[in-house]
Amino acid sequence: MAPQVETVRDAAVEERRQRAVESLMLSEHVRHERFDRITRLARLLFAVPMSTITVIDGDRAWFPSSQGIEATEAPRGETFCDRTTDLDALVVVPDAQVDDRFSDLPAVQAGVVRFYAGHPLRDALGNVVGTFCLYDAEPRELEGELLGAFGDMAAWAQQELVASTEMSQAGRVQASLLPAKAVRIGDWEVNGVCLPALAVGGDFYDYGTSSGVIHVGLGDVMGKGTGAALVGAGVRAAVRGTHAAVTAGVDLGITVTQVARSMLTDLEQAESFVTLFEAAIDLDDGYARYVDAGSGLCLVMSPTGEVRRLAGQDRPLGVLPDDHWTEHESTLEPGSRMLVFSDGLLDLVDDEISWWVPIGDLMRAASDVDSLLASIAGLVQELTALDDVTAVAVFRHLPQEASS
Template sequence: MFSEDRRQAPRDAPPGGVERRRRADRADLPAGVERRRQRAVDSLGLSAPVRQQRDDRFDRITRLAARVFHASWSSITVLDGDQAWFPSAQGFDIPLMPRQDTFCSRTTHNARLTVVPDASLDPDFAGLPAVVNDGIRFYAGVPLTDQLGNVVGVFCVYDHAPRTMPGSDLETLEDLAAWAQSELVGSSEMLRAGTVQKAMLPAAPIHRDDWHVDGICLPALAVGGDLFDFAVNNGVVHIGLGDVMGKGTGAALVGAGVRAAVRSTHPEVVGGADLGSTTYRVARTLQEDLDRGESFVTLFQCAIDVADGTLRYVDAGAGLCVVVRTDGSVERLQSSDRPIGILPDDTWTEHRGHLAPGDRMLVFSDGLLDLLADQVEWWHEVGRLVAAHEEPSSLLLAVRELATEQVSLDDVTAVAVYRRSEGER
């Protein structure tokens, strides 16, 4: 899997040469290589000031390595600028150290498996603090790379006794390194993707006259296929909530396209355009992508006139919207229209309703449905949940707590719309 650098140094290594070689580690890297490597570390969110915390996923791997190889130390090391930090370490507890003081600086420079049988006899390593002060003699490190081959970390084991590592052990080390690489790079990419996805949600709730609109999106994984969006212009609140078949990265990519397509219709929707027509345009925009991905999308869209409470909506296969009236009655908003992406010639119909002062509306994805006790006549349970909370923020907090308690297996997304009554003004 990796090329190997396995050396036995001469016994009389000049001390001055050791220091000169260590200080040159970073300078020896071509400027373009180091710049790309550092950008890769930054882009994956692996910079030390951000990620100076341990992760159980990484600790499981380093613990296993220390046990399998009977090693004194094991670690995952990330070089960030002139310093090194350790997402996981066994046998020592040093949060940061100068880059030039690490074995892994040389492994990063060589970009290949590096095995040092006795560091005290190797001019590249004999002067390191771990060798001089801590008595480390053996080192084996495997570079961890991103998808473009940039070295973003090193997986390594150390021992206080000189030793060698036979071929079978090297294979095991490389297997563990591949696992660590998958966790380090993959989890960081997903973390970044999750951050980007959250940034695409509305920046703040809507407070307009007697209206309060807020939403929540809880992916089952780091990213998910649910989406919601809302905005108010020209006295009209435009809301969209979609659910892409599946979850994870693939669904999130499709969801980003759905959100963009729905948002592109916003000027027409707030201008009074028929929601059936705008939904048709969204569907035609997405059809080829959905066909290639063998996916489909359920979508609920509505436009609310804040002056008189007139409600226009389209339900493309969702069927998960309730209105709780001031008298406590619960009404479902639904239609017989199919999800987007099922048939290429499908059309959608705009329906109308009204939200009076004191009415509350909740539209949500089927991830919430999975958490309810009654999934057949679920609207009664949802209605009670809505009626029990005076503000959208407390209702959405209750949704979050429900998803946490029940351990949601699917994305959970909800948008709450409250119109204040006369007595609440």
């Protein structure tokens, strides 16, 4: 009876482990440089000819990174890593030819591998999702400071395998919350871009139309990473919930104040604040109402090419609990352009003091919204942004431009 119990327990553990591996969503058909730098360094540090990061997936083992091994995968049962995964512990094999646990493996019998060291890599729930491995064709030991260094590198590999993947997944989720396509209605055109400096950024933007009104918003959460992204998602959802009231004519200052009150506890717990620019623009006459909560980064270009700033004096959300926000007014005439952006763009222009000049030049040179956003993305790629760069562009074309 005991073997049957053991089999059931192993099956349950294996099922959980396999789900954890699948949740990593690793691509097998691209180079994983973040893993390769670990295995390259391992070969040098430990003076071994082979090193891998290995994932056991179903009945096979495959290598997100390997050095000194040409194969990209192998049958699971023929690998050291399969047995390290089952043992769920550090395994050091000085000479596999005299170790009954591994002497039957094809690589050992062929004389390709005699020394092996494997360290399990676990996710946050303790599931073994991979192994970090060293191999040598000659017997050897791994002890003392080298054994400690091996553990340190395994921790690095685990961080890259699990934490970086979680960040990438969070980044995909964050991207999925952004508007799916540009707005093009009559003379109006609206689109945006969010280019995080990390996998997950603290910037967010939103736009959409309802009952003849375009709603445009852009925020920047203090901080980076998943925490900032969660705060940003909460603010964006809260602001969206006010769109119907704003369309009906409720003062934007009142609705932003309501959002700030509703998010105050979350912002205090996160020890964060949010700069926000939110606007509602009438599609018929271009009448624009807006709130600037500590942003100050909105430019409007007139049909003749003159640039002016839209800004207010109000503080960001989450600074003081009794703050309130003020609605301002403007007009976008036919032929006008608006660009709202985060402060990451300021790092990419030549003049950070009079930044509206080079950014105004970008607006002036663009033929449409997409070309303006492409110019911004080109700056990010060329100059390597150190902060998130996010922008939303609104063009009200002249009637002949919209029809051409």
